Amino acid sequence: MLAAAVSRMLSDITPKPATSRVLVASCDYSNDATFEIKKCDLYRLEDGPPVTAMLTREDGLKYYRMMQTIRRMELKADQLYKQKFIRGFCHLCDGQEACYVGLEAGINPSDHIITSYRAHGFCYTRGLSVRSILAELTGRRSGCAKGKGGSMHMYTKNFYGGNGIVGAQVPLGAGIALACKYKENKEVCLTIYGDGAANQGQISEAYNMAAVWNLPCIFICENNRYGMGTSVERAAASTEYYKRGNFLPGLKVDGMDVLCVREATKFAADYCRSGKGPILMELQTYRYHGHSMSDPGVSYRTREEIQNVRSKSDPIMLLRDKMVNNKLASVEELKGIDVEVRQSIDEAAQFATTDPEPSLEDLGQHIYSSNPPFEIRGVNQCIKFKSVS
């Protein structure tokens, strides 16, 4: 009681450095709390994920920081694009943070993820630093793909991108799952695609192959209700994406609640790891930005709709409320995290705008793997590029 009073007094008077505040106030927090989460609709499944989830303070702070980092990073990318530091195409994922953090929380780092072009969130959760992501967006040599991939093509260990062509990543994901099964390492592959891509033919082909060969593949449909500018009702004969696997079992998950996503992912991963075969998850989520930076995002949906989602289901807000109301953290502590995150993003952006661009020789590199390197044919005889691996 006394400690709490002291901490309140201190934090009211002057802004203290974060460490001292935590020291004084830590005994005021609980270690963990249990929450009720939304029950997932099931398809071809007897049981589903649990309806309660336990969240430790440590995990809560981690998820909060990660989601806030992704949010700030995307907003910074928006700013850099408008300042023309980032060019080309940029597909932002703010609003969908709970999906990325929740999915990562439900699997191991040794599992595999492959996704579409709206990939910045996964890049971060899979371990890439904000610096390398922003530097890749601005096309600099410290970018994760050496500046050659840009927004849609970022990769790291066990993360296979970042794919520009809609739906093309899904058969690839089934292939990665086959490799996991073949190597008998109990790893799974999360193969993520959007509501627009769900209408591509190759998705059905991948479902069939995964089911026939019993592959440890979790197909995940990131349903943010709009395929570019087309709402799901106008594009799909059935908007129950979790049932679209037909013979595949499916789960419908609230993608705005990080705990719901985490529990569903754990459930799905256990399902695959136990050898029961592929499974389909639909994450119901929302993106605040338009499809890409050239889409204002309001010609096919109302500002009221966006505002509504922001005020009622924003994933960061939901987690913050959960944590504060259950004494897992204080508002000030979370605000402190906000400030730190903002600072680190600003630093990363500073780096990303000052790092040098890749050298011209890189134009001809990494086309083939060949030893010795061979010359790239082209038009300018003064510059000879060599394709090296």
Added chain:
Amino acid sequence: MNLFQAVTSALDNSLAKDPTAVIFGEDVAFGGVFRCTVGLRDKYGKDRVFNTPLCEQGIVGFGIGIAVTGATAIAEIQFADYIFPAFDQIVNEAAKYRYRSGDLFNCGSLTIRSPWGCVGHGALYHSQSPEAFFAHCPGIKVVVPRSPFQAKGLLLSCIEDKNPCIFFEPKILYRAAVEQVPIEPYNIPLSQAEVIQEGSDVTLVAWGTQVHVIREVASMAQEKLGVSCEVIDLRTILPWDVDTVCKSVVKTGRLLVSHEAPLTGGFASEISSTVQEECFLNLEAPISRVCGYDTPFPHIFEPFYIPDKWKCYDALRKMINY
């Protein structure tokens, strides 16, 4: 009108004249991502201008089906880079329909429109020029306009042509190119190249955006080297106008072909090969091809990748001094 308005005008004329014409593709209903179909749905109804889901193979297959029954199908593939899922349908179904049915059936009333070519910030998947892949396929026609006036005439010809046509629209010119374009329909014949500028020393051949580049190179050559260039816009890639190009090379003795697509296997190689067959003894210098490098279309390196006027000028100079 600019290029996208010229396309809208052509589509408007088609839908007005031909009651069976329908336009479909991703996002065409609100006007399309490049505004090529603005106003058409309101004017002609949602039965005739409608959206498809995100499925290129489905779009083209569906279009072939419509065309086989005799209705006019105008399909849009949102970017030429996305045409590859539909490649099988185009090459194996559309191109061979008339042949394999012994002329009993055909899908001639199919036209596929698609934005094409580099745009400054397109990177790997919004900048490709895949005309060479389709040039290798007998049974279809491939057309690329250089300007709004050309676009409308050529598109109307493609729609009316009794063969399946692919019409690539240079996306960088959608707003940038502005010209006087008649509102009434008119046709520009297919398989006819156009000599834009007459000359006597070198023949320059290109299509689409690149025509404007070589035009500039021609004036540079005239000014700095006193060289008179004949500039030809090929317009139809398949079947291409061999006579016009060869006649020109017979006159000048030198040929330079330029395109954004990669060098190896690009359409310049076909032109080069045919011209050396027909005009071997008339050639004063080896045929020059100024094209993109044999790499995927780069994001950050685009200014270095594209065959700009300096690269073309350099190649032209080497040819003159051969």
